[in-house]
Structures are given as structure tokens and as C-alpha cells.
Amino acid sequence: MRSLRPQSRRRQPRRVVAATVAGALAVLAAVGAPAVADELDDQRAAAEARSAAADRQVEELEASIEGLSAQLGQAVLDLQATQSRLPAAQAELAAAQDELERSQREADLIAARLQDAQDQEATITESIAADDERGQKIRTAVGQMARQAYKGESSTSGLSVVMGAESTEDFVDQYGMVSTAMRTQSQALDELQQLEATNRNSKARLTAVRERVAELKVEADAKVVQADAAREAAADRTAEIESLIAQQAAQQAAIEGMKADAEAQAAEAEAQRAAIENELQGIIDAQRAAAEAAAAKAAEEAAARAAERARSSAGAAAPPAPAAPPAPSGAAEPPSGTVRGALFGNPTSINPIYVTSDYGMRFHPTLHYTRLHAGIDLRTYCSTPLYAAKAGTVQWAKSRSGFGNQVMLDHGYVDGNSLMSSYNHMTRFVVRAGQSVDRGTLLGYSGNTGTSAACHLHFEVYVNGATTDPRPLLGL
Numbered sequence: 001m002r003s004l005r006p007q008s009r010r011r012q013p014r015r016v017v018a019a020t021v022a023g024a025l026a027v028l029a030a031v032g033a034p035a036v037a038d039e040l041d042d043q044r045a046a047a048e049a050r051s052a053a054a055d056r057q058v059e060e061l062e063a064s065i066e067g068l069s070a071q072l073g074q075a076v077l078d079l080q081a082t083q084s085r086l087p088a089a090q091a092e093l094a095a096a097q098d099e100l101e102r103s104q105r106e107a108d109l110i111a112a113r114l115q116d117a118q119d120q121e122a123t124i125t126e127s128i129a130a131d132d133e134r135g136q137k138i139r140t141a142v143g144q145m146a147r148q149a150y151k152g153e154s155s156t157s158g159l160s161v162v163m164g165a166e167s168t169e170d171f172v173d174q175y176g177m178v179s180t181a182m183r184t185q186s187q188a189l190d191e192l193q194q195l196e197a198t199n200r201n202s203k204a205r206l207t208a209v210r211e212r213v214a215e216l217k218v219e220a221d222a223k224v225v226q227a228d229a230a231r232e233a234a235a236d237r238t239a240e241i242e243s244l245i246a247q248q249a250a251q252q253a254a255i256e257g258m259k260a261d262a263e264a265q266a267a268e269a270e271a272q273r274a275a276i277e278n279e280l281q282g283i284i285d286a287q288r289a290a291a292e293a294a295a296a297k298a299a300e301e302a303a304a305r306a307a308e309r310a311r312s313s314a315g316a317a318a319p320p321a322p323a324a325p326p327a328p329s330g331a332a333e334p335p336s337g338t339v340r341g342a343l344f345g346n347p348t349s350i351n352p353i354y355v356t357s358d359y360g361m362r363f364h365p366t367l368h369y370t371r372l373h374a375g376i377d378l379r380t381y382c383s384t385p386l387y388a389a390k391a392g393t394v395q396w397a398k399s400r401s402g403f404g405n406q407v408m409l410d411h412g413y414v415d416g417n418s419l420m421s422s423y424n425h426m427t428r429f430v431v432r433a434g435q436s437v438d439r440g441t442l443l444g445y446s447g448n449t450g451t452s453a454a455c456h457l458h459f460e461v462y463v464n465g466a467t468t469d470p471r472p473l474l475g476l
Contacts, residue, residue, distance in 0.1 A: 079248065402451040
């Protein structure tokens with residue numbers, strides 16, 4: 001029997017990146033450790049609950065395909081994996097689309113800020129250029145006035161105006177002209193100083209604006225990369241969802257095509273079980289017949305001995321009537337058909353016992369038929385040691401088709417009822433037919449021989465040759 005999936009799922013420890021740890025510590029410091037610790041515990045508990053539910057779902061599905069062929073069992077598992085992955089992929093697509101929309105909104109906002117900063121940069125640059133041009137003109141004018149004064153082309157002193165005036169009116173005119181020229185020169189120098197101060201401030205603003213422009217360009221580039229990644233993730237998830245839908249349709253079609261085989265396999269499994277029950281019933285009948293014959297023979301021998309003793313003691317006297325033989329012990333009381341109490345120990349080395357599938361009628365979620373699950377499935381891993389749950393005799397240890405390697409133990413009679421147990425799908429057994437075993441004796445090792453999806457122990461209990469729920473007898 002080929003294994004349909006990895007047999008032991010060791011849960012890998014969840015790795016937390018250093019940045020996340022640092023962030024969590026920062027939050028703890030900021031908002032208080034107890035509250036955040038409780039929140040983290042709740043999140044961890046929720047994650048573990050989801051993981052346990054997923055594991056349980058897988059175990060139930062694996063139990064439901066017991067008795068099917070490897071090909072059909074694998075098809076059922078593949079379909080379940082596809083159906084489980086589809087909602088997750090759809091959620092990831094929604095998250096990627098949200099991330100893409102958020103990145104685009106942020107990119108648009110950064111682009112607007114960048115445009116505003118670039119507009120400011122252009123305005124300040126233009127203003128500096130205009131001020132530089134105006135300052136150059138002022139410097140040129142002041143230089144011309146200085147050269148004229150140096151050459152004596154203009155009178156700059158009040159004494160020259162007084163000495164050179166030809167009349168009072170001429171004095172007034174010349175003095176007004178000199179005062180105006182001096183004011184003009186002073187105003188030009190003041191304006192030049194103000195322009196230089198303004199330009200220094202403008203250049204400082206321009207440096208800051210250019211730095212901001214550079215930062216915004218980096219942010220814009222990062223947002224482009226982020227948006228591209230989100231767009232790519234959304235495209236990948238979309239393609240995956242389309243592929244999963246196609247796979248699901250193909251897998252469902254394949255399973256539909258194999259349903260007839262599945263029904264035949266289910267019928268074969270029922271026939272196998274009926275054959276085992278008939279075989280066990282034959283063994284029980286033979287045991288009871290042998291017990292009754294032995295009891296009858298013992299009673300007959302006891303009666304003969306009593307008659308012989310009576311004849312010896314009575315001599316010639318007439319022999320007394322022989323006593324009626326006792327009823328056979330096997331027919332003293334009819335069996336109740338019920339065995340109660342925790343009669344069995346743990347048949348596995350997994351402690352405590354973990355039941356992955358219970359006894360009873362079970363509806364197959366994919367193939368849509370109902371059948372009896374005539375035992376319970378106990379969690380084991382490949383080659384887990386299996387032990388006799390109660391002392392008894394090995395009735396047989398052999399391969400039995402869908403049951404795989406099977407060991408059947410006969411535990412004798414409890415309250416007049418025959419009690420037996422079987423251990424199925426074993427990878428190998430270490431006992432032989434007719435061997436007496438004590439409770440806890442090693443019988444063999446778990447596996448997935450026969451029609452089994454994964455390594456486990458399918459444990460069955462028979463009372464008077466018919467299966468019964470093993471749970472109460474295991475004390476569960």
C-alpha cells in the first residue's frame with residue numbers, strides 16, 4: 001500500500017522575524033505589557049484553534065476514505081486540498097487588491113506632494129533669478145554713480161552747490177537735484193541689501209525644497225515598487241484561483257468517474273467484514289460445541305463412576321436409578337450480548353489515547369454514501385508499537401485484503417459473552433497464531449497496509465462475533 005501523504009506531520013516552530021519582535025516589544029513598552037500579552041495570547045490561541053480544526057478536518061477525511069483504493073483515496077484528498085486552498089487564495093487575492101488600491105492612493109498622494117514641491121522649486125528658482133537680475137542692475141547703477149562722482153561729473157557736497165549757484169533759484173534747483181541723487185543712491189543700496197537677504201533666504205528654502213523633492217521621488221519610486229508587487233501578487237492569486245477552479249472541476253469529474261468503483265470497493269469491504277464475522281461465529285460455535293461436548297462427557301464419566309461405586313457398596317441389592325447428568329456449563333445461562341467496563345488498556349504507545357474517527361454509521365462527504373465504520377481509529381505514526389489491550393490468544397496474524405496486516409486476539413468469555421479484538425493496517429506483526437499473550441505484549445507496529453490513507457490503528461472489538469463500540473471498553 002502506497003502512502004497517500006506524509007505520515008507524520010511534525011509541526012514546525014513558527015519563526016518570527018526580528019523586526020516583528022522589535023515592533024512587538026516597542027508596543028509592549030508603549031501601551032503596557034499585560035494588555036498586549038493578553039492580546040497576543042488570544043491571537044495565538046485562535047491560530048492554534050484554527051490549526052487544530054484543520055488537522056481534525058484532515059483526519060476525518062482520511063478516516064472517511066478507509067476502504068477505498070489508493071487512486072480514489074488520493075483523488076478525494078486532492079479535491080479536499082483544492083477546496084481548502086481556494087478560500088485562502090481568494091482571501092489573499094482580496095488582500096492583494098486592497099494593498100494595490102492603498103499603494104495607488106498613497107502613490108497619487110505622493111505624486112501630488114511631489115508636484116507641489118517641484119512647483120515651489122520652480123517658483124523659488126524663478127524668484128532668485130529675477131532678484132539676481134534686479135540686484136545686478138542696481139549694482140550697475142550704483143557703480144555708474146560712483147564713477148561719476150569719482151570723475152567729478154556730479155556735485156555731491158552742499159558747499160559746491162552754494163559756491164556754484166548763480167542765484168537763489170539755481171541753488172534750490174541744484175540742491176534738490178543733489179538730494180534726490182543721494183536718496184536714489186541710498187535707496188538703491190538698501191534695496192540691494194534687501195535683495196541679497198531675500199536671496200539668501202530663498203536659496204535656503206530652495207535647498208530644503210530640493211531635499212524634499214528628492215525624498216518624495218524616493219518615496220514615489222518605493223510606492224511604484226510596492227504597487228507593482230501588489231499588482232503581481234493579485235495577478236498570481238487570480239491565476240491560482242482560476243487554476244484551482246479548473247483543478248476542482250477536473251478532480252470532481254474524476255471522482256464521479258470512479259464512484260462505481262468506490263461502491264464496488266465498499267461492497268467488497270462489507271463482504272470482507274461479513275466473512276470475518278462469519279469466521280468468528282464459526283469459531284465461537286465450535287468453542288461452545290467443544291465445551292458442551294466436554295461437559296457432557298465429563299458428566300457421563302461422573303455418572304458411570306457413581307454407578308460403579310453404588311454397585312460395589314450395595315452388593316446384591318438392586319442398583320439405584322442413575323442420577324440425571326448436569327446441564328452443560330455452556331448452556332447454563334444465555335449470553336447477554338453486552339460486555340461492560342474498561343476491560344482494555346491502551347493498545348498504542350501514544351498517551352493519552354487520541355481517537356481520530358469514532359465507531360458508527362458514517363456519511364462520506366465526497367462519495368455520498370453511508371456505511372458502518374466498525375471500529376475506531378487511533379492516532380499513531382508509522383511503525384508505532386502496538387500492544388495487546390487485554391490478555392488472550394492470537395487467533396490469527398495474517399494479511400486480510402482491505403484490513404491489511406491484521407492480528408485477531410481471542411480474550412475468552414466475559415459474562416458468558418465471547419470477546420475478541422483486532423488490530424488492523426499494521427506494517428508488520430511479531431506474534432503468531434495460537435500464541436498466548438498478556439496485556440501489554442508487543443503485537444507489532446502500526447502502518448497503512450490494506451486500504452488505508454495514513455499510518456494509524458484501526459481497532460475493532462467483537463462481542464459474540466459482532467462488532468461493538470470499543471470506546472467504553474477502553475475507558476474513554
